[in-house]
Amino acid sequence: MRLNALLTLFLSYVSSVHAILADEAYHVDYHHALLGIPQAETTFFHQPSSSSNASLLYTISEKAIIGAVNPKDGSVVWRQSLADSLPEPPTVVEDVVKLPNEEQQRALRGIGPAKAGLLAEEGSGFVVSYYGSAVSAWDAMNGKLAWQRFMPQGQHVKSAQLIPSGRDVSSSSAVDVVVLYGTEGGTVTRLDGSSGAVVWEYEDRSGASPRYLASTKKSIYYVSEQSAVLAANSMKIVSLNTENGREDKSHVLKTDEVVTVSSCPNVAFISWHERSSRSMKVNVLGSNKVNTLNLERSNEEEIEAVSVLPGCGDSSPSHILVHVQTRNGVWAEVFDIDSDSAEVRKAYSLLYLKGKGAFAVSIVDEKPHFTRITDFEIELYSFAPGIMVARWPRNQPSFGGPGHAQAEVVLRGQSNYAIRISEVAKGGEWTLMRNGELVWSRPEMLANVVAAAWVEDVSGEALAHELDFEGHENPLRAYTHRLKRHLRDLEYLPAWLQQLPSSATSGLLTSKAETEKGLLGHKLLVVATSTGQHVALDPAKAGAIKWKRLAQEASDEARAVSLYVHDGVVTSYVNKWGIMTINATDGRDISFDQSDAHFTGVIIAPGPVAPVAYRISRDGQPKPTAIDDVAKDGTYLVTRSASGQDVQGWMVGRSNIKLWTFSSAAGSRITNVVARPAHDPVSSIGKVLGDRSVLYKYLSPNLVLITSAKRGSFTIYLLDSITGTILYSATHEDADTSSPIPSVLSENWFTYSFFGTSDAKSPSKCHQLVIVELYESPIPNDRGPLGSSSANYSSFYPGSITKPHTITQSFVITQSISHMSVTQTAQGITSRQLLCTLPDLNAIIAIPRYLLDPRRPVDRDPTREEAEEGLFRYSPVLDLDPKFFLSHSREVVGIQKIISAPTLLESTSLVFGFGGLDVFGTRVTPSKAFDVLGKGFNKLALIGTVAALGLGTAVLAPMVRRKAVERGWKL
Amino acid sequence: MRVSLLAAAALMLQDVRAETTILPQLQSVDIFYQPMRSLPDDKSSLLASVKYNVSNLESTVLSYSPPATSDTTTERGTSHPLFRISTNTPDGSTTVTSLSTFSPTYTQTLTLHLRDDDLVLAASISAEPLVPSRPTPQDPKTTLKVVVVRPQPGPTPKLNVRKPVVVGADGKEVPQEPEAEKTFFQKYWWAFALVAVLALAGGGDK
Numbered sequence A: 001m002r003l004n005a006l007l008t009l010f011l012s013y014v015s016s017v018h019a020i021l022a023d024e025a026y027h028v029d030y031h032h033a034l035l036g037i038p039q040a041e042t043t044f045f046h047q048p049s050s051s052s053n054a055s056l057l058y059t060i061s062e063k064a065i066i067g068a069v070n071p072k073d074g075s076v077v078w079r080q081s082l083a084d085s086l087p088e089p090p091t092v093v094e095d096v097v098k099l100p101n102e103e104q105q106r107a108l109r110g111i112g113p114a115k116a117g118l119l120a121e122e123g124s125g126f127v128v129s130y131y132g133s134a135v136s137a138w139d140a141m142n143g144k145l146a147w148q149r150f151m152p153q154g155q156h157v158k159s160a161q162l163i164p165s166g167r168d169v170s171s172s173s174a175v176d177v178v179v180l181y182g183t184e185g186g187t188v189t190r191l192d193g194s195s196g197a198v199v200w201e202y203e204d205r206s207g208a209s210p211r212y213l214a215s216t217k218k219s220i221y222y223v224s225e226q227s228a229v230l231a232a233n234s235m236k237i238v239s240l241n242t243e244n245g246r247e248d249k250s251h252v253l254k255t256d257e258v259v260t261v262s263s264c265p266n267v268a269f270i271s272w273h274e275r276s277s278r279s280m281k282v283n284v285l286g287s288n289k290v291n292t293l294n295l296e297r298s299n300e301e302e303i304e305a306v307s308v309l310p311g312c313g314d315s316s317p318s319h320i321l322v323h324v325q326t327r328n329g330v331w332a333e334v335f336d337i338d339s340d341s342a343e344v345r346k347a348y349s350l351l352y353l354k355g356k357g358a359f360a361v362s363i364v365d366e367k368p369h370f371t372r373i374t375d376f377e378i379e380l381y382s383f384a385p386g387i388m389v390a391r392w393p394r395n396q397p398s399f400g401g402p403g404h405a406q407a408e409v410v411l412r413g414q415s416n417y418a419i420r421i422s423e424v425a426k427g428g429e430w431t432l433m434r435n436g437e438l439v440w441s442r443p444e445m446l447a448n449v450v451a452a453a454w455v456e457d458v459s460g461e462a463l464a465h466e467l468d469f470e471g472h473e474n475p476l477r478a479y480t481h482r483l484k485r486h487l488r489d490l491e492y493l494p495a496w497l498q499q500l501p502s503s504a505t506s507g508l509l510t511s512k513a514e515t516e517k518g519l520l521g522h523k524l525l526v527v528a529t530s531t532g533q534h535v536a537l538d539p540a541k542a543g544a545i546k547w548k549r550l551a552q553e554a555s556d557e558a559r560a561v562s563l564y565v566h567d568g569v570v571t572s573y574v575n576k577w578g579i580m581t582i583n584a585t586d587g588r589d590i591s592f593d594q595s596d597a598h599f600t601g602v603i604i605a606p607g608p609v610a611p612v613a614y615r616i617s618r619d620g621q622p623k624p625t626a627i628d629d630v631a632k633d634g635t636y637l638v639t640r641s642a643s644g645q646d647v648q649g650w651m652v653g654r655s656n657i658k659l660w661t662f663s664s665a666a667g668s669r670i671t672n673v674v675a676r677p678a679h680d681p682v683s684s685i686g687k688v689l690g691d692r693s694v695l696y697k698y699l700s701p702n703l704v705l706i707t708s709a710k711r712g713s714f715t716i717y718l719l720d721s722i723t724g725t726i727l728y729s730a731t732h733e734d735a736d737t738s739s740p741i742p743s744v745l746s747e748n749w750f751t752y753s754f755f756g757t758s759d760a761k762s763p764s765k766c767h768q769l770v771i772v773e774l775y776e777s778p779i780p781n782d783r784g785p786l787g788s789s790s791a792n793y794s795s796f797y798p799g800s801i802t803k804p805h806t807i808t809q810s811f812v813i814t815q816s817i818s819h820m821s822v823t824q825t826a827q828g829i830t831s832r833q834l835l836c837t838l839p840d841l842n843a844i845i846a847i848p849r850y851l852l853d854p855r856r857p858v859d860r861d862p863t864r865e866e867a868e869e870g871l872f873r874y875s876p877v878l879d880l881d882p883k884f885f886l887s888h889s890r891e892v893v894g895i896q897k898i899i900s901a902p903t904l905l906e907s908t909s910l911v912f913g914f915g916g917l918d919v920f921g922t923r924v925t926p927s928k929a930f931d932v933l934g935k936g937f938n939k940l941a942l943i944g945t946v947a948a949l950g951l952g953t954a955v956l957a958p959m960v961r962r963k964a965v966e967r968g969w970k971l
Numbered sequence B: 001m002r003v004s005l006l007a008a009a010a011l012m013l014q015d016v017r018a019e020t021t022i023l024p025q026l027q028s029v030d031i032f033y034q035p036m037r038s039l040p041d042d043k044s045s046l047l048a049s050v051k052y053n054v055s056n057l058e059s060t061v062l063s064y065s066p067p068a069t070s071d072t073t074t075e076r077g078t079s080h081p082l083f084r085i086s087t088n089t090p091d092g093s094t095t096v097t098s099l100s101t102f103s104p105t106y107t108q109t110l111t112l113h114l115r116d117d118d119l120v121l122a123a124s125i126s127a128e129p130l131v132p133s134r135p136t137p138q139d140p141k142t143t144l145k146v147v148v149v150r151p152q153p154g155p156t157p158k159l160n161v162r163k164p165v166v167v168g169a170d171g172k173e174v175p176q177e178p179e180a181e182k183t184f185f186q187k188y189w190w191a192f193a194l195v196a197v198l199a200l201a202g203g204g205d206k
Helices: A002-014 A102-109 A444-448 A461-472 A475-490 A493-509 A512-520 A864-869 A939-970 B002-025 B189-203
Strands: A030-032 A038-046 A056-061 A065-069 A076-081 A116-120 A126-131 A134-139 A145-150 A157-164 A175-181 A187-191 A198-203 A209-215 A219-225 A234-241 A247-254 A258-263 A268-273 A279-284 A290-294 A303-311 A318-326 A329-338 A343-354 A357-364 A367-374 A377-382 A388-393 A402-412 A416-425 A429-434 A437-443 A449-455 A524-529 A533-538 A544-550 A559-566 A569-575 A578-583 A589-593 A601-605 A612-616 A622-624 A635-640 A646-652 A657-663 A668-675 A686-688 A694-696 A703-710 A713-720 A726-733 A743-746 A749-757 A765-775 A805-813 A819-822 A833-838 A843-848 A895-902 A909-915 A919-924 B026-035 B045-053 B059-064 B082-087 B095-098 B106-114 B120-129 B145-149
Touching (some): A038 A416, A056 A126, A126 A157, A134 A157, A209 A258, A209 A268, A279 A329, A279 A343, A290 A343, A303 A357, A318 A357, A367 A402, A377 A416, A429 A444, A444 A449, A444 A524, A444 A533, A449 A559, A449 A569, A449 A909, A524 A559, A524 A569, A622 A646, A668 A713, A703 A749, A726 A749, A743 A819, A749 A819, A819 A895, A843 A909, B045 B106, B059 B145, B095 B120
Parallel strands (some): A357 A402, B106 B145
Antiparallel strands (some): A056 A065, A065 A076, A126 A134, A134 A145, A157 A175, A219 A234, A234 A247, A268 A279, A318 A329, A357 A367, A367 A377, A377 A388, A402 A416, A416 A429, A429 A437, A524 A533, A559 A569, A569 A578, A578 A589, A601 A612, A612 A622, A635 A646, A686 A694, A703 A713, A743 A749, A749 A765, A765 A805, A819 A833, A833 A843, A895 A909, B026 B045, B026 B082, B045 B059, B106 B120
């Protein structure tokens, strides 16, 4: 028994520094598992299994993520990345270091942007996607890959269709996949739906560029654009036999700019129109007849966009809904298609309505129904009479107006309709409404977050200002000011007295979470996306959205560069658009400045009155926002040119002077520049050794760490950011520089991670994590040259720039790291943790700093003095303890950046990761929650015990006294 | 005669070959300085010219002409005129120093950081207070100390910290014989000795 207790005591000591324990998981962290903004053509309701009526929402997003979402609660059933499985491009440019840059990667892939498509057939049990050169079949229920086929020579798939296989359903799939790929002269391939094997191939050797593929039950239509020299804008349509892929017949059509091809089970058609044209032409594929459709209205507004939605019944005639968008309003025209005579006739039009709207087509009892979604209501039109059969008011408008929508309509009885609408708003929010009521919403715009900033609670600052005033005035004025303040405060007294009993009881009964919220501070998190949204998340409420704001006029090229929060005002710097300021508490606009909006970065420098923003141009030159709004003299900035060729040091103020330049040699590039975090307090200037002597830390606020990479090797440079002097440099040969080399600099140490050879002599490679600690001198109790001049220090004094004494160590890690950051606490007393993103595991880990101590004894056990310091024997492999995983069992995909912020509690640091797809937030206590009472503490029990003891004393005291008196009389 | 001519030619050839193998190891670099608050087309002045050996990183100062300083500028708290230090390396980096660095009361150290192609990436100048006992040398060339630095190889994991495993013919690890255990007597001979001494010493008392 005692042994057991001892063991638990020992274990609790061993795990005294931890990241996350089981009882904290899912309580302190929050995670938005995202898919990216769903695309209109690749989003639909589909029943994954024929045995059940329940359907899932399938989508391929703009991030090339395929996923299924449960329409009941909006949770992700499964998701897969289509881009991940694509094979690497065969040739990589030799001399240039490959950057993790989206544009460059696309350029390397060479064959233009990859096109994504999603196909599903009821009862088949799988969904088929194509993206880039791959066609994949996924199990509709669980997202497991059934088969995948890559097109030869990495040629991109242009289009694909599902056709009935005509084989025995019990032994193989009911549908086959027909795929069109190629660039000059397309190839149409029929793939077996159950295995992906090629059934037949049709090759077009004419050299025309393949465009579309359409299919009906009877035949397949291959549409190719003739080369511009022969006949501009003419499409050749070839119909193919579904059984053997032989060419049946073909015809050529003269088309216009915007072409759409749609397929239904019994008819396929091609439609085209000029941009902003008032008419549209439609051809039923397989016939030569061209129908002209009029899109005229009495109202003479210019047409901005036209989109075509096919309404396919299985046996009934097919219909087209043409959705017409003008500047101020929207309407739709509905047409019938007669598949026998190939004629298209107008049926009726749906009323013009002001504002934005979306349309959806759904089939109920073989009859198409059209749904119109506006900001205020949902209208359902039945096809046959063409009248509105149901309407539902919406309880809240969509974020930025309706974008596109899909509807699922159920008819109960004669005229009792129920509708489910999945709507993707222009602002990127994906919502599901049941009969007009919001069921769930997914903030898919958060997949594009590029910048994030913490917002402090500013409510306490008014009092701080007043106290500051009282501290600086003469005593009499300060006294009267204080008296007035107290008199003013008296008006809140009755209210405070009233709520005193309730607050006393609630204080007794509040949950731990409530109390913690008060201790951690009321911080908000503001994020900016690349598509112009600004969203505030509440970390205390599991990352719930507090407000959201869409920058309407932002162009597609606009990219948020930086967010800066000061006094409750968020300033967002958006490249190629402007600078907008937003109220941090409610998200309302304050101002917008569109002048000179071209910059690659923003640096906030201290100014004489308020902080000043410097915009960094492409060549690395800092420019103040206004001419007389400049930083304090003697402010130094470090900038990097957009080309990655050099890093520059600037002195800004009344005049800007470029002090120094650090250029990378020809053939290499500067891939990473990091400085110490803005908030990086150091609690102790030295490290106390086991013999009570002190190693003094090299603590310079002016350090910058530069990674310069070329093919096959990279060099780390530590620079003094004032003079540009190189303080430390180290080269790693035989390293993989095509993947990111993350680095972080804090206090008196820096780390970086890469994939390279473990030893100069051996060819074996591994992921490595290198730590470098900087000290003033190798000798304990010696401050080196800095000791005498530390009081008033300048980098320009002769002899003030001294090289640090470095202690280095390298560890083998089992995973690659794509980004690094470090935890921040209010005073820096709490030990730090290294926060890393593991892209292969889709996880975020926190490595305790003490494990990375470079002074750990190698090849021997620590001496008694070393053990006293907390050093233990070096082990070359740094095991990633499951407790390090802040994301524990969650799959946190695509995190590119992690930021950290201190809280009111010294022990606790807030962590937030964002970037590629998901957003994830948690809080960490690197040295355990030493300043908070644990979960075992029970306030009620404590008060109860004290009260019971008090009561007992009150009852027993007279008895004891009486007894004592009686005893006295007896004597 | 002909033989001797041939021999001379051979000797010359040998000389040439020797020079070609030595030459690339020796590089020279010119270091310039330029006042910071000057116009961009101001000509920078030559600070030093240094020849260095690439393989053993030894160097010789060919010339050194620091800017003139007055003693007042070395006082703390006064503003220091700043100088930009550059090199004649293409795509070279620049650093900054103050005029007071060149004060005669300090010894200057010129640090040359080499790139992969053996050219100078950056030159920086630092100063240390002069040891007062030393007599001030007349030739400025000897006052300049030059340090040539190449990026050191980064740290690598210390693998093979365990003793190598001995594998037998069948591929299985042969367990190494642990150090022979001492026998009970070997370990506790002193106890026996103590008992014996006590027994002998106390034996006479009857």
